[in-house]
Amino acid sequence: MDRYIVKGGTPLEGEVEISGAKNAALALLAAAIMTDEDVTIENLPNVRDINVLLQVMGEIGAKINRVNDHKVIINGSTITSYTVDNESIRKIRASYYLLGALLGKYKHAEVALPGGCDIGSRPIDLHIKGFETLGANVSIERGMVSASAEELIGKSIYMDVVSVGATINIMLAAALSGGRCVIENAAKEPHVVDVANMLNSMGASIRGAGTDVIRIRGVEKLHGTVYSVIPDQIEAGTFMMVAAVTGGDITVKNVIPKHLEAITSKLYEIGCSVEEYDDAVRIIGGPRLHSTKITTLPYPGFPTDMQPQIAVTLALAEGTSMVTETIFENRFKYVDELVRMGADIKVEGKTAFITGVEKFSSADVVAPDLRAGAALVMAALAADGYSEITDIKYIKRGYEDFDGKLRGLGAIIREVSDDREAMKFKLKAIG
Ligand code: UD1
DSSP, X not given: OOEEEEEEOOOOEEEEEOOBOHHHHHHHHHHHTTSSSEEEEXXXXXXXXXXXXXXXXXXXXXXXXXXXXXXXXXXXXXXXOOEEOOTTGGGOGGGHHHHHHHHHHHSEEEEEOOOXXXXXXXXXXXXXXXXXXXXXXXXXXXXXXXXXXXXXXXXXXXXXXXXXXXXXXXXXXXXXXXXXXXEESOOOOHHHHHHHHHHHHTTOEEEOBTBSEEEEEOOSOOOOXXXXXXXXXXXXXXXXXXXXXXXXXXXXXXXXXXXXXXXXXXXXXXXXXXXXXXXXXXXXXXXXXXXXXXXXXXXXXXXXXXXXXXXXXXXXXXXXXXXXXXXXXXXXXTHHHHHHTTOEEEEETXXXXXXXXXXXXXXXXXXXXXXXXXXXXXXXXXXXXXXXXXXXXXXXXXXXXXXXXXHTTTOXXXXXXXXXXXXXXXXXXXX
């Protein structure tokens, strides 16, 4: 089984280039099929979830020209099927964006219920409510969500819970509707703005993305565009935490510092040195960090996707920290693994009480999901000795060349597929 072997205990130093944002790119790819003209997407992250989505878009008939790892040209004029279902698509969350995109363009879509990391119950009721408000009939049968409409007419939609996925999905469908749609209590995440920007560059009329009221005037047709995905805020935040937890000095390049404010201000608060440049952030960790309180919130609050990484960082900080998770109820599954590495963490309800220890000890741990998996790699980098992280398929869903980028910063980490390879790597590292 594929796993990472990590020899920790060295401060990581140097520069790392951040890839395009996975969660933005997934929505942009779906949006790309909403025109019959070519859409070129650049700065695409080369990660598994993206490749799965491109594959199923190809299966329903879209032309996918993968120019290189980071650039694709999509043409949706050849789509022949509005039904999206295969084993891989059931495993990713963003399959639901094909519902909004196909419904908007063809007024009909049938997509397998979304999967994704097991971090909570993850309902799609708000997506459905949105489509129904626009005039679609939506049903769920045998694991498939079907939506169809004679026509879609924009209306006012109030989101009971702030949802990134539902906001983007409604924006997609409403972009090609009649009338005006107003999404109230919309998500304000950078990738919501990115999707609005790309749709606008295709001829849509979307105003207010990035605020909690988004106004969409439906248009009849969209046209082609060339668009570059924004940098990945969570990948950037993860490398910033790598600097903090290893007591290193890392310049994280190709970022939009504004998107990282919740993360940089927390790192500064706990004792890291933070320098901001136009498109880079430099973080210098430790010597010893101190405790804080954090609550995950929708943007511009502290992102839930950074919760495991900050928890690992605080597990080595002086004093007792409180980390409260308000978005997904099942996001502390890494805690048992971290405790096996010597962390002192108790979870009560939505809050983890973390008392900092001097050092982690190396251990063999299992990645329970994407972000928690990255957090466990961070812990291994900070621990003395060899650790193994298994189930790294989760990490590969969302981090491009994670081990390669870490090696570029001086980490001793290798992906291996069996015990023999693991032993060979250890012997070589010792030698
Ligand atoms: C997206 C991201 C995920 C990130 C999350 C929050 C993708 C592929 N995934 O997930 O990495 O952790 O945003 O930033 O982009 N909710 C409902 N009903 C719905 C939809 C959501 O109650 O119909 C609730 C969820 O249970 C959760 C909250 O709303 O408590 C936020 O979820 P949402 O923003 O929709 O997350 P995702 O789009 O699934």
